[in-house]
Amino acid sequence: xxxxxxxxxxxxxxxxxxxxxxxxxLHLKGxxxxxxxxxxxxxxxxxxxxxxxxxxxxxxxTPVDDMLLLEGQPRIPALSYHLGLIxxxxxxxxxxxxxxxxxxxxxxxxxxxxxxxxxxxxxxxxGDSGAIVANDRKLGRVTSLMSNLxxxxxxxxxxxxxxxxxxxxxxxxxxxxxxxxxSGEGKYRIDPETGQLKHARxxxxxxxxxxxxxxxxxFDMLRPGGVLIxxxxxxxxxxxxxxxxxxxxxxxxxxxxxRPPVESSPGLTSYxxxxxxxxxxLAHRFYPHKIGSVGFFVAKIAGRP
Numbered sequence: 001x002x003x004x005x006x007x008x009x010x011x012x013x014x015x016x017x018x019x020x021x022x023x024x025x026l027h028l029k030g031x032x033x034x035x036x037x038x039x040x041x042x043x044x045x046x047x048x049x050x051x052x053x054x055x056x057x058x059x060x061x062t063p064v065d066d067m068l069l070l071e072g073q074p075r076i077p078a079l080s081y082h083l084g085l086i087x088x089x090x091x092x093x094x095x096x097x098x099x100x101x102x103x104x105x106x107x108x109x110x111x112x113x114x115x116x117x118x119x120x121x122x123x124x125x126x127g128d129s130g131a132i133v134a135n136d137r138k139l140g141r142v143t144s145l146m147s148n149l150x151x152x153x154x155x156x157x158x159x160x161x162x163x164x165x166x167x168x169x170x171x172x173x174x175x176x177x178x179x180x181x182x183s184g185e186g187k188y189r190i191d192p193e194t195g196q197l198k199h200a201r202x203x204x205x206x207x208x209x210x211x212x213x214x215x216x217x218x219f220d221m222l223r224p225g226g227v228l229i230x231x232x233x234x235x236x237x238x239x240x241x242x243x244x245x246x247x248x249x250x251x252x253x254x255x256x257x258x259r260p261p262v263e264s265s266p267g268l269t270s271y272x273x274x275x276x277x278x279x280x281x282l283a284h285r286f287y288p289h290k291i292g293s294v295g296f297f298v299a300k301i302a303g304r305p
Contacts, residue, residue, distance in 0.1 A: 004197045006188060014235065017268055018287060027289035029192040034070040035062065035293065036086040037094060037117070039152050041124055043085045052080060063261040064094045066124070069292075084151040089117045091262070091293035092186070092286050096179055096231035097121040099258050099300045105130045106174040111164045111218050114141030116148035118179055123154045132157040135167055165213040167221065174226050178218040180211045182232035182239050186288060186295025211243045219251050222303035227256070230299045235285075237271035240297040244283060245276040247301070255282040256300040262291045267299065 010025065018024050038048040045066055052059055058071035069091070080086045097118050102108070102125045110119045113134035122132055134149070134157050136142050142161045149157050160167075164178070189198040215230050222228055230247075232239055244267075247253050267283030269276050283299040 004199075006185060006197060006199070013272060017271075018235070019265055020289065024287060024289045028188065028190045031073060032090070032187070032189070032288070032294060033292050034073060034088070035091045036068050036070065036076070036088050037121060038066045038068065039085055039087060039120070039124060040066055041128055041153055042083070048080075048085055051085065052077065055080060062091055064091060064098070067091055067094055082151065084153050087117055087120055087148070087152065092291060092296040093117060093233070093294065094121060095260055095262070095286065095296055096177060096229045096298050097125065098261065099229050099298055100175045100177065100227060102126050102175060107171070108132045108175045108177070109169070109173040109218070109221055110134045110177045110179070111167060111214060112136060112179050112181060113159075114138070114145040116145040118177060119145070119149060119157055120152045120154060122177070123152075123156050126156070128154060128156045130156055133160060133169060133173075134158070135160045135162060135164060137161065137163045165210070165217050167217055169221065172223040172226070173221055174223055176218040176221050176226065176228045177231070178214050178228065179231045180214050180239075180243070181207065182211070182234040183207060183236055184233055185235045186233040208238050208242060211239055212246045215243055215247050216250055219247060219253055219301065219303065224304050226303040228253075228301040228303060230301060232297050233294050234297065235295055237268050237276075240285075240299075241268050241271065241276045241280045241283065242274065244299045244301070245280060248277070248279065252304055254302050255279050256302050257282055258284070258298075258300045260284055260286070260298070262286065267297075
């Protein structure tokens with residue numbers, strides 16, 4: 001059996017930038033913790049904690065105010081889920097939405113929105129005010145997106161279906177989120193018994209090319225003074241810093257500072273023989289062994305003045 005390319009990266013270039021590398025490799029052999037986001041449009045956090053404890057769950061508060069860590073690897077309680085009181089998601093997946101610095105009444109585009117976790121969080125932080133356009137390209141994913149938004153009781157979102165690279169709208173947006181499709185390396189696990197990699201199977205898609213088209217389209221949909229968030233759940237610099245560096249060359253864009261609520265490492269300024277530039281230090285890398293969740297990359301980008 002051929003070695004998965006991820007193992008080649010671990011044996012080579014990833015050693016150079018992942019902090020406490022051996023700790024990271026050991027962490028890959030464990031299970032990722034389970035988290036839920038409390039839907040504060042329907043219930044308060046303290047009330048939700050009591051509700052979940054009544055369903056037999058032990059919960060812990062996290063650095064993200066409306067996210068809870070579940071003890072062990074429990075099944076998500078059906079009642080809380082179907083009532084729309086909770087949304088299961090990784091702690092790190094809340095970070096791109098927090099970086100958006102949302103204001104009540106804004107117009108927001110979530111360009112790659114399905115299955116709807118980040119769209120729901122956006123609506124939650126804006127008190128279900130303003131207007132959100134939640135787009136995705138595949139009908140099956142749009143169906144799950146619509147189902148989740150309905151379950152969460154969100155009324156401020158409209159759902160569209162098209163390729164994000166070709167997205168058009170009559171007006172521009174205060175905020176745009178491009179949570180791009182990616183290789184998902186931040187979710188990878190290694191079976192401790194077999195040593196085999198557990199990962200989502202990907203086709204031979206040229207992901208960086210798709211991501212570059214998406215980030216460029218997202219930037220073009222910003223109002224003057226707007227903010228674009230680019231995020232992925234992969235560690236691959238070609239899908240992260242390489243994509244942001246491409247945008248900085250193609251558009252009048254610049255990276256913004258942002259202070260996340262969990263530990264992060266700065267973005268990479270170079271990888272292998274590719275130079276991305278010093279500005280990429282303002283991006284954030286979130287490593288699984290440092291935050292106890294899925295690995296993520298988040299860049300906050302200013303639109304045109």
